[in-house]
Amino acid sequence: MGEKVALLVDSMCDMPREFLNKFNIKCLPAKIIYPEEEYSDRVDIEPEEVYRRMPAEIPKTSVPSLTEIKDMLLKIQNEGFTHLLAIHISSQLSGTYQAVQLVARDFKEMKIKVIDSKTLTMGTGWLVLDAARNLADGITFDKVVERLQNLQPQVRVYYILETLEYLRRGGRIGRVACMIGEFLHFKPIISVEQDGAYSIFCKVRGRKKSIDKLVEIVEQVVKDKQINLAVLSGGTGLEFEKLVERLRKLPNIKELITSDISPALGVHTGPGLLGISFHEV
Numbered sequence: 269m270g271e272k273v274a275l276l277v278d279s280m281c282d283m284p285r286e287f288l289n290k291f292n293i294k295c296l297p298a299k300i301i302y303p304e305e306e307y308s309d310r311v312d313i314e315p316e317e318v319y320r321r322m323p324a325e326i327p328k329t330s331v332p333s334l335t336e337i338k339d340m341l342l343k344i345q346n347e348g349f350t351h352l353l354a355i356h357i358s359s360q361l362s363g364t365y366q367a368v369q370l371v372a373r374d375f376k377e378m379k380i381k382v383i384d385s386k387t388l389t390m391g392t393g394w395l396v397l398d399a400a401r402n403l404a405d406g407i408t409f410d411k412v413v414e415r416l417q418n419l420q421p422q423v424r425v426y427y428i429l430e431t432l433e434y435l436r437r438g439g440r441i442g443r444v445a446c447m448i449g450e451f452l453h454f455k456p457i458i459s460v461e462q463d464g465a466y467s468i469f470c471k472v473r474g475r476k477k478s479i480d481k482l483v484e485i486v487e488q489v490v491k492d493k494q495i496n497l498a499v500l501s502g503g504t505g506l507e508f509e510k511l512v513e514r515l516r517k518l519p520n521i522k523e524l525i526t527s528d529i530s531p532a533l534g535v536h537t538g539p540g541l542l543g544i545s546f547h548e549v
Contacts, residue, residue: 273403273412274344276354278332278364279309281385281392282500282527291400296340298364298532299330309532318531319503319539326437329532331364337371345378351409352380355396355416358464359384381413383420386464389529390498390545391425423547425460426469426485427500428478430540432456435466457481479507482544483514490520495546498525502534502541511542522549 277283279297288295297308300318302325307313318327332340344352354372356365365384372380385392398419402412429435455478459469472478489495499515501508512526529541 271351271409272349273351273353273409274347274349275396275400275403276340276344276352276368277392277396278356278362279311279530280357280362280364280388280532281355281396282389282529282533283393283396284525284527287393287397287400291404293396293400294340294344296332296337296364296368298332298362298530300531300535301328301330307531309530313531315503315528315531315534318534322434322538326434327535329535331362331367334367334371337368338374341371341375341378341380345375350378352378353399353403353409353412354380354382355385355392355399356382357388357392358386358460360386360464361388361466379409381409383413383416384464385423386420386462387423387425387460387545389425389427389500389533389543390525390527391423391460393498393525393527394423394496394545394547395420419547421462423545425543425545426457426482427537427541427543428455428457428475428482429537430475431538434536434538457485479511479542482511482542486515486518486544486546489546489548490518492520493548494520494522496523496525496549497521497544497546498527500527500529500541500543500545502529502537502543503539504542508542515544 275293277295297311300307354368359365369382385395399412454471456471457469459467461467472481499512
């Protein structure tokens with residue numbers, strides 16, 4: 269009997285819905301928790317609502333529950349899938365990977381591989397899309413996993429924020445670093461290390477220069493390499509549109525995807541995020 273492979277992601281991969289639908293990718297939503305109510309990321313709450321309620325209301329976030337993960341895996345198994353490839357946000361930034369791994373141990377009838385993407389947003393999304401396209405082309409499960417492991421270190425993510433305050437509140441950055449950055453009007457370019465943790469790529473002064481730096485990062489790569497590029501927004505409107513137009517004009521961009529970041533990520537960044545994610549092709 270041939271392989272029937274399911275793909276599972278979490279909502280923090282920021283994969284545009286058209287791709288989830290096209291490749292029948294299953295998605296586990298993170299949780300957005302306010303004092304009075306709880307929402308499922310991108311299911312019954314969208315990023316704009318989270319930003320609109322800030323800064324008066326800053327919700328907490330949570331990984332999908334073990335029960336929800338178990339129900340999803342049961343559904344996949346009952347649909348006749350023989351293999352499951354689950355690709356999740358960096359284990360340094362969320363407990364989703366560990367939770368799925370824990371539940372997967374109880375499913376012996378499917379061959380399951382849970383991958384720590386060691387990145388987030390469309391950094392994870394590019395890995396998912398690569399796997400989906402390879403599976404659609406009839407490539408075997410083991411070969412798809414091998415290709416993912418080769419691609420993962422090549423995927424880069426860089427983003428800028430309007431303020432570091434939300435990262436500080438979420439425990440993602442120290443109070444002192446936050447205060448100094450705000451006082452000096454530094455706008456750090458934040459990236460993700462190979463181990464999947466946040467890092468400061470560089471610091472620039474002022475919003476305009478930080479946006480210029482994002483463009484410069486892409487310009488340096490596309491001088492002599494072809495890339496797939498995602499441009500990301502967290503409540504930035506016109507700024508986002510202008511950035512997309514600037515990047516669209518550059519050479520050697522094979523594919524360009526635009527996406528807004530999920531509410532679960534937006535809680536930790538606040539409105540004003542602009543980001544890029546790319547890999548060589």
